[in-house]
Amino acid sequence: MPRRAHKKSRNGCVECKRRHVKCDERRPKCVNCSVSERHCEYLAEPTPTATRAQTEASLTARSSPAVASPAGSVPASTREEDFPSANMLHFELLYHLSTETIPSLELNSEQMKVPASELFRVCVSAPYAMNEALALAALHLAVVSSPEKKDFYKTHAGHLQTKALSMFNAMKPEVNVETGGAILLFSVMLGNHLLSDALVFRDTDFNNFMDKLCQSIHLLRGVRVVASLSFHILVETPLSPMLRYDKMPSDRDGFLGTECQRLLDLITSARLGQSITDCYKDAIENLQLASNSANSDPGFMSKSPIAAWPVRVSDEYFDALRARRPEALIIFAHYAVLLHSIRDSWLFCDSGLFLIESINAFLGPGWEEWMAFPNSVLDTGSAHFST
Structure with missing residues (x-):
């Protein structure tokens, strides 16, 4: 045979x-x-006369360190292409990450109590997390640098983010004790990067701006689903303070402040149908939660609930936002009030005011009552939800 x-x-x-x-x-x-x-x-490709023993010997020679080398020859283990030159841009980004970007997010502040050494340890444990960390540093530099350097850093921020996402998708990391921290930190950094990129480096055409913003939110929502699977693993780790803003009260009845309650009353009186009314109600309740949480915690904790709101909303609301439904846009204008409240952060800058002005222009006359609270921010500059 x-x-x-x-x-x-x-x-x-x-x-x-x-x-x-x-x-x-x-x-x-x-x-x-x-x-x-x-x-x-x-x-x-081996020649017909090559033997298996010769091939294995070649593999062994290539993977084993050279002990000595005759003068004038270069061992295979020390070839130049095996050890590429140090990328000075990456060193610059790493330095900026440690000295400026991380402190600006207050991840390692006294209140958060997440040591910088732990953040770097987690990043180094996963290439996709490290690349996204460098991407975020590059985006930070694009925001704060002189005009002639903005495009340079912005281009590299996009390149590093694309590489990080490609690695994450190719590795499909399973959620466990070893990978959970990297997945969570990756999702937090990516979320801030996506929102900042869409909001700060925005298209002046409103429809193009919304298309890019909704695409970023859609990607963020997908990554966030994966990251949420690791939350229960991280409760007892040094990264646990980053989970606090994801806790939701079990009873949300009767907690709406004046502005959110007025908005919900307008939506209810519009008789849009039970399904769409319920999805808008859920978005408004989450908006109030984000405001309450932002007011109760300092530093990064005041920004994270706001950045997380687009992820919390239901698929039905997100679809209505993408379709430019007026009521969905008005809820988003109220969200812009929260963005305006953290305008001192390089992640968001003046995006809140831009959103309110753009939604006003898109809707046109007839929505003044609905837009009263966001428009008050344009008049007074203050941004505060009542509790």
Whole structure:
């Protein structure tokens, strides 16, 4: 009986063979090496006279450190392409991350009590988290730098964020004790990055602006679902203070302040149908919760509930917002009041005022009663929800 042909591929890259993992044989760099940021190399096709022993010997020679080298020769383990030059931009971003970006978010403030060393340890544990951290630092520099450098840092912020997302999607990390912290921190950094990019570096055309903003929120909502699976694991870790703003009261009846209650009354009286009224009611209740939480906690904790609101709202409300339904836009204008309350943050700047003015212009006359509270911010500059 003839021997069955061997179907196992022998054409994988050197690194995958050394690590005994399946290689997809993509050239010039396979997926495994791309994700783990390893040097990817393929052996030359063996000649008919080459033996298995010769091939294995070649692999061993390539993966083993050289003890000595004759003068004038370079060992395979010290080739220049295996050790690329240090990227000075990344060092600049890392320095800015540690000295400016993290302090500006107050993640390691006295109130938060999340040590900077823990944040860096978590970032270093996952390439996607580290790339997003550098992306956020680049975005920060794009906001605060001189005009001639903004585009440079903005471009690199987008490149690093794309790389971080590609790594996250390719790795599909399972949520456990080892990965939970990185997934949570990644989602927090990505969320702030996406919102800031859409709100601060905005298109002046309202429809284009809303398309980009809704696309960013949609992506954020997807990542947030994955991150939420790790919350129960992180309760007893140094990152647990970052979870506080995600706690929801079990009873939300009767807690609406004057502004939110007036908005809900207008929506109820408009007789839009029970389903759409319920989804708007839920969005308004979450808006009040974000305001209450922002007023009760200092620093980063005052910004996080506001940044998290677009993730909390229901799919039905998000669909209505994307469709530019007037009532959904007016609720979003009330959300812009909260954004205006944290305008001192480089993440949001003057985006609250821009949103209120743009929604006014988009809706046109006839909605003055509905827009009374957001428009009061334009008149007085103050932004405060009653509790």
